[in-house]
Each structure stands twice: as structure tokens, then as C-alpha cells.
Amino acid sequence: MGVLLQDLHVRVPGVDGRTGETPILEGVTASLREPRTAVLGLNGSGKSTLLRVLNGLMRPSSGRINVHGIDVVASPRRARRAVGFVFTDPTAQLLMPTPLEDVELSLRDELGDPGRRRQRAMDLLEEMGLGHRMHHSVYDLSGGQRQLAALTSVLAVDPSLLVLDEPTTLLDHRNRARFLELLGDLPQQVVFSTHDLALAAAADRVLVVHGGRLVADGGPELVDRYGAWCVDGFPGEGTQNDDGAAGA
Numbered sequence: 001m002g003v004l005l006q007d008l009h010v011r012v013p014g015v016d017g018r019t020g021e022t023p024i025l026e027g028v029t030a031s032l033r034e035p036r037t038a039v040l041g042l043n044g045s046g047k048s049t050l051l052r053v054l055n056g057l058m059r060p061s062s063g064r065i066n067v068h069g070i071d072v073v074a075s076p077r078r079a080r081r082a083v084g085f086v087f088t089d090p091t092a093q094l095l096m097p098t099p100l101e102d103v104e105l106s107l108r109d110e111l112g113d114p115g116r117r118r119q120r121a122m123d124l125l126e127e128m129g130l131g132h133r134m135h136h137s138v139y140d141l142s143g144g145q146r147q148l149a150a151l152t153s154v155l156a157v158d159p160s161l162l163v164l165d166e167p168t169t170l171l172d173h174r175n176r177a178r179f180l181e182l183l184g185d186l187p188q189q190v191v192f193s194t195h196d197l198a199l200a201a202a203a204d205r206v207l208v209v210h211g212g213r214l215v216a217d218g219g220p221e222l223v224d225r226y227g228a229w230c231v232d233g234f235p236g237e238g239t240q241n242d243d244g245a246a247g248a
Ligand SMILES: Nc1ncnc2c1ncn2[C@@H]1O[C@H](COP(=O)(O)OP(=O)(O)OP(=O)(O)O)[C@@H](O)[C@H]1O
Pocket: 012, 024, 041, 042, 043, 044, 045, 046, 047, 048, 049, 050, 243, 244, 245
């Protein structure tokens, strides 16, 4: 079992005069069985969209997605239970006032007893290095601490696939090192997008997305070949931050 993407297209209304639609992903096909997959690409290339379709947050216009035996398009609710997703900016996904309450909320279906639920939530936050912040308002946490709190809540329910959108963007050096260690230890299959080339090079599989298309798919050696382009821009194009959405 793994993650299967078959001829995936995502289009949104607008812009193109001929079709009235903007293509965001075009014909993405990949079968991912490796423990760690990194998705590389410039800003606007389609990385987040590729991740969002994995748990049904975004519906493809056409194509198949199967995650660990679940047809994501047909069963988006099952997919959301199986696929833990951590956003680049996790503020929106922390639903409760404090990290402790947020992790407790995640655990509500797993542990009926409030005392055991609280203890489990405290243990998980301690393991993540957030014990000293568990009672603070999520708005008083730093961006990196919020990201770790969101990750704790997601991991609390033991998803079979973990999807992380630019997981190290908000982390300082120490928390990035802690995150890398955690990534090495997690039993789950993980798919993550990143602009962090060292993080991508540590993955088993690398997908390079450009203009909504999968332009390269292979091992971590692709980081040497494509990494600089994914940071500075692809040859023959403008500079970084060009919007790389799929053209008509
Ligand atoms: N719902 C939507 N409606 C219209 N356009 C969208 C929508 N979702 C994404 N896009 C556009 O599709 C393109 C790809 O977006 P996406 O967020 O997947 O890029 P990304 O590679 O993750 O970029 P970044 O590195 O900046 O996070 C962008 O041009 C974005 O503006």
C-alpha cells in the first residue's frame, strides 16, 4: 500500500479566456511507497495543491487518488481521518485556546476518560518539547511552537499518512534539528513540501513540480539537479517568486 496519484488534474474557475478555467495541476501521476517523499518547486508551482488533494481538502477536477487503500475522492471523510495534515501557518488549525486543550480535542474519540485524555495530551506535548507552553494561549506561542503544537495534535490520532506543508519554514535551528530527528523516528509515511534543500535531500523520494506539472520524479539526487532551479527559477524564466501556475 502507498499513495497513488493517477492523471490528476486540478482546475479552478477564472482567467483563461478560452476555457474559463485556470489549471493548477496537470496530469500528475506518481506511485509513492517510500517512507519520506519531498515535493520541491518554486512559489506557486502547485506543491500545496498536490498535498491538499491527498486528504480531500481539495477535490481534483479529474484523476484518481488512493491513499493506503482509501479512494480519497469517493471517501473524503475516511481520507481525512487517515491523513494528518499540518499547514505552513498552523494558526487556522489550532481550534482551542491552548495547546493542551487542542491535543485533548484531537484525542476525544480515542480516549473517553477526561483524566487519561489530559495525561496523554500532556505527555505528547512534553515529548514535542512544548511542555512549558501547554497552558499558554496559542496566540502567545511563536510560529514554530504553533507548528509543533499542530503537529502534536495531528500525531495524537496516529494517522497512517502525514502530510506537511513546508514544515520547517517557521522553525529555528534547534527546533528544525528536533523536527528532523522526529521525522526520522515517525512510523508513518510522510509527504512534505519544502524549499529547504537539505530537508529534501534527506527524503527517499523527490518530486519536482513546475507550472502544475510533475517535471521530475526520482531519488534525493534530484535535489542536486533541480534544487537551485526550485530556489532561483528554472532556466529561461524570470527570477524567484514568478507565479508558476500551470499555463494554458
Ligand atoms: N483555490 C484556488 N483558486 C485559485 N487559484 C488557486 C487556488 N489554489 C491555488 N491557486 C493558485 O495555484 C497556484 C499553485 O498554488 P499552490 O499553493 O499549490 O503553490 P505552492 O507551490 O504551494 O506555492 P508556495 O511555495 O508559494 O506555497 C498558485 O498560482 C495559486 O495562486
